[in-house]
Amino acid sequence: MRTxxxxxxxxxxxxxxxxxxVLRSEWTKFRSLRSTWWLLIGTVILSVGLGVVVIVLxxxxxxxxxxxxxxxxQQTETAALITQLVLGVLGILMFTGEYGSGMIxxxxxxxxxxxxxxxxxxxxxxVIAAPLTLVSALLAFVLGDLVWQSHRGLVHVGFxxxxxxxxxxxxxxxxxxxxxxxFGIGAIIRSTAGSIGTLVGIFFVLPLVAQAALPxxxxxxxxxxxxxxxxxxxxxxxxxxxxSAWSGFALLCGYAVVLVxxxxxxxxxxxx
Amino acid sequence: xxxxxxxxxxxxxxxxxxxxxxVLRSEWTKLRSVRSTWWLLSTAVILTVGVAAFVSPAAxxxxxxxxxxxxxxxxxxxxxxxxxxxxxxxxFTGEYQSGLIxxxxxxxxxxxxxxxxKLGVxxxxxxxxxxxxxxxxxxxxxxxxxxxxGHPHAWFxxxxxxxxxxxxxxxLAVTGIFGLALGAIIRNTAAGLSTITAVFFVLPLVFRIALPxxxxxxxxxxxxxxxxxxxxxALSPTxxTPWTGFALLCGYTAALVxxxxxxxQHGDA
Numbered sequence: 001m002r003t004x005x006x007x008x009x010x011x012x013x014x015x016x017x018x019x020x021x022v023l024r025s026e027w028t029k030f031r032s033l034r035s036t037w038w039l040l041i042g043t044v045i046l047s048v049g050l051g052v053v054v055i056v057l058x059x060x061x062x063x064x065x066x067x068x069x070x071x072x073x074q075q076t077e078t079a080a081l082i083t084q085l086v087l088g089v090l091g092i093l094m095f096t097g098e099y100g101s102g103m104i105x106x107x108x109x110x111x112x113x114x115x116x117x118x119x120x121x122x123x124x125x126x127v128i129a130a131p132l133t134l135v136s137a138l139l140a141f142v143l144g145d146l147v148w149q150s151h152r153g154l155v156h157v158g159f160x161x162x163x164x165x166x167x168x169x170x171x172x173x174x175x176x177x178x179x180x181x182x183f184g185i186g187a188i189i190r191s192t193a194g195s196i197g198t199l200v201g202i203f204f205v206l207p208l209v210a211q212a213a214l215p216x217x218x219x220x221x222x223x224x225x226x227x228x229x230x231x232x233x234x235x236x237x238x239x240x241x242x243x244s245a246w247s248g249f250a251l252l253c254g255y256a257v258v259l260v261x262x263x264x265x266x267x268x269x270x271x272x
Numbered sequence: 273x274x275x276x277x278x279x280x281x282x283x284x285x286x287x288x289x290x291x292x293x294x295v296l297r298s299e300w301t302k303l304r305s306v307r308s309t310w311w312l313l314s315t316a317v318i319l320t321v322g323v324a325a326f327v328s329p330a331a332x333x334x335x336x337x338x339x340x341x342x343x344x345x346x347x348x349x350x351x352x353x354x355x356x357x358x359x360x361x362x363x364f365t366g367e368y369q370s371g372l373i374x375x376x377x378x379x380x381x382x383x384x385x386x387x388x389x390k391l392g393v394x395x396x397x398x399x400x401x402x403x404x405x406x407x408x409x410x411x412x413x414x415x416x417x418x419x420x421x422g423h424p425h426a427w428f429x430x431x432x433x434x435x436x437x438x439x440x441x442x443x444l445a446v447t448g449i450f451g452l453a454l455g456a457i458i459r460n461t462a463a464g465l466s467t468i469t470a471v472f473f474v475l476p477l478v479f480r481i482a483l484p485x486x487x488x489x490x491x492x493x494x495x496x497x498x499x500x501x502x503x504x505x506a507l508s509p510t511x512x513t514p515w516t517g518f519a520l521l522c523g524y525t526a527a528l529v530x531x532x533x534x535x536x537q538h539g540d541a
Contacts, residue, residue: 035462054482062485079484082474089466100461193366193462196306197358200469204477205354206505213327213347256482260482 020253022111022120030124033097039090040128041129043175044141044262050079055147057153067154069161074235076144077137077171084178084227087129088199091182094121095263096192104272114267118187122260125183137172166175166245170233174249177204177256181226184259188266203227210240223248226255295380295389303393309359317354317405322333322347324413338426342433343504345413346440352405353447356398357468360451363390365461383536387456391529395449402444410437420507427431432504435514439502443518446525447472447499453528457535472496476507485509492517 019217037253049208058067098104111117141164147155159165182199189195203226209223222228231237232248243251303309324345336344367373380386406457410433417425451468458464469509476496479488491497491508500506512520 014473048476050482057482057487058484061486075482078478081478081481083471085466085470085474089462093462097462120282147295191464193358193362194311196462196465196469197312200473201351202352203471204469205350208349208473208477209323209347212350212505212507213323213344215327218326238477239482 017111017113017116019116019120022116023123025110026117026120026124029103030094030128033093035093036090036099037071038094039133040087042221043086043132044081044139046086047077047079047136047140048143050082051076051144052147054078059148059151067157070156070163070167070235072145072148072157073141073161073164073167077167077234078236079140080137080171080175080234081231082137082233083133083175084203084230085200087133087179087227088203089196090129091179091184092186092192092195092199094183095187096190096195100188110270114272115264116261118264118267122180122183126176127172129179130173132137133175133179134172137175139202140208141168150198150209167234170245170249171236174233174252175229177249177252178226180256181252181259182264184256187263188259194261203231207238216240226249226252229255244246289372290380290382290385292385292389292493295385298379298393299389302306303363303397308362312359313401315351316465317401317408319351320348320405321412323351324409327413328462336425338430339432339436339504341414341417341426342410342430342436345410346406346436346503347505348409349402349406349440349444350446352402353472354469356402356444356448357451357472358465360394360398360448361455361458361464361468362461363394363452364455365459365464368459369461377541384533385528386491387529387533389451391449394452395445399441399445400449402448403438406437406441406444409440436503437512439518440505442498442504444520446518446521447495447515450495450521450525450528453525453532454501457528480507493520495521498524 055072058075095104098107100193107117108114111120121126127203147153148157159168163266182195185198186192189198207222207225210219210225214222219239220241223232223237223241223243228237229243229248230237232243233245233252237243237248242248281423327344327347364373367376376386379384380389414424414426428437451464454468455461455464458467472495476491476494479491479494483491488509492501492506492510492512494508497506497508498512498517498520501512502514502521503510504514506512506517511517
C-alpha cells in the first residue's frame with residue numbers, strides 16, 4: 001500500500017516567499033481589477049482634456065494676452081487638483097478593496113510577512129502612478145501649449161521659460177505622492193468609505209473651511225495642509241500664503257512617509 | 273409529525289404584513305446599528321461646532337454685520353456636509369457591498385417602498401441633526417465672539433440671521449439625500465463617493481482656478497453653489513438668490529431620487 005506511486009505537485013515550502021513573487025501577485029491583483037483601469041484612464045483623460053479646455057477657454061475669453069509663461073503652464077496643469085482625488089482613491093483601494101472583499105485574509109495567509117505585502121503594494125502603485133502622472137502632465141502641457149502657440153500674438157511658452165519645467169513635472173509628482181498618501185490612509189483606516197471621506201476632508205474641505213472661516217492669523221496655517229503644501233509646487237495652493245515650491249513638496253512627501261510608516265506599524269503590530 | 277412541526281412555528285409572515293411602519297422601523301435599526309453612523313455623525317457635529325468657536329468674520333474693522341457673523345459661524349458645516357454625503361451614499365452602497373441588499377429586497381419586495389423607507393429614516397435623522405448642528409454652531413460661535421469683544425453681535429431677530437442659520441442646516445440635509453440617491457444609482461461605495469465629492473468639493477475649486485472670470489457665470493448652478501446661496505456661502509463669483517438656489521438644489525436631488533427609483537423599479541437589483 002505504501003509503495004503506491006504518488007505524483008505530488010510541487011509543494012510550496014517556507015522560503016518560497018520571494019519579493020519577486022509577491023510583487024508579481026500584487027501586479028496581477030492590481031491589473032485584473034476594472035476599477036484600476038477606470039481610474040488610470042480617467043486620470044489621463046482628465047489631465048489632458050481639462051488642460052486643453054482651459055487653454056481654449058482662456059484664449060476665447062480674450063484675457064490671455066498678458067499672461068507670463070508660468071501662468072500658462074499652471075493653467076494646463078489645473079487638472080492636478082482633481083486627479084489628486086482620482087489617484088488618491090486608487091491608492092486607498094489598494095488595501096481597502098481587499099478588506100472590503102475579504103481578499104486580505106488570503107493575501108495575508110499567503111504572505112504572512114505583512115510589511116512585505118505593504119512594500120509590494122506600494123511598489124506596484126508607485127511604479128504605475130508616477131510615470132502615468134508625469135506623462136499626463138507632460139501631455140497636458142504639450143497639447144495645451146500647441147493650442148496656445150497656434151494663436152498669433154500670444155507670448156511664446158516652452159520648457160526653457162522660467163518655472164515652466166518645475167510646474168509641469170511638479171504637478172505630476174504631486175499627484176503621484178497624493179496617491180501614496182491615499183495608500184497610507186487606506187491601509188490605516190481599512191474602510192473604503194472612511195478613507196475616501198478622510199482624504200477628501202483633509203485635502204479638499206479643510207482648505208476651503210480654513211480659507212473661508214478662520215481669522216487671517218490662523219488661516220496662514222492652512223499652507224501646511226497636505227494639499228496646499230503639495231500644490232505650492234505648481235501654484236495651485238489656495239489660501240493667503242503658500243510655502244515655497246520645493247519645501248511644500250518636501251512637506252507633502254513627509255506626510256506620505258509618515259502615513260505609510262503608521263500603516264506599516266499598524267499592520268505589523270495590530271490585528272490585521 | 274406535521275402537527276408537531278406546525279406547533280413550533282409561532283408566527284408565519286404572510287403577504288400583507290409589509291407595512292410602511294415596519295419598513296421604517298427596520299431601516300432605523302439598520303442605520304443606528306452600524307458603528308460608522310455614530311462615528312461619522314459625532315465627528316461631523318464636533319468639528320462643525322468646534323470650527324464655529326474659532327471663526328472670525330472676514331470684516332477687517334469695526335463690528336461685523338449680523339448676517340456676516342452668522343455666515344462665518346456656519347462655514348464648519350462644510351465638514352458636516354462631507355460626513356452626510358458619505359453617510360448618504362453608504363445607505364445603499366453599504367448594503368450592496370455587504371450583500372445585505374439581497375435580504376432587504378427579499379423581505380421588502382416592493383422596491384420603491386424600500387427606497388422611501390430609507391429616504392424617510394435617513395432624511396429625518398439628517399434633518400434633525402443638521403438643524404441642531406447649525407443652530408448650535410451659530411449659538412456657540414456668537415457667544416465666543418461676544419466673550420472676545422464684550423458686546424452682542426447678532427441673534428435670531430436680526431435681518432437674515434434666521435435664514436442663514438436654518439438654511440445652512442436645510443442645505444446639509446438635502447445634500448445628504450442627494451448622496452443617498454446617487455448611492456442608489458451607482459451602488460458602489462468608492463465610485464459613488466468619488467463622484468459626489470468631486471461634484472461638491474473639487475469641481476467648484478477646479479473651475480474657479482482654471483476658468484477666466486468671464487466664463488465663471490455658470491458656476492452658480494453647481495449643486496454646491498446653488499445650496500450655498502441659501503446661506504450666502506456660494507463659492508462662485510455670482511450667486512443665485514437664496515431660495516431659487518435652494519430650489520435648484522432640491523430639484524437636482526429630486527431628479528436623482530427619480531432616477532434611483534426608476535432604476536430600482538425597472539432594472540436588476
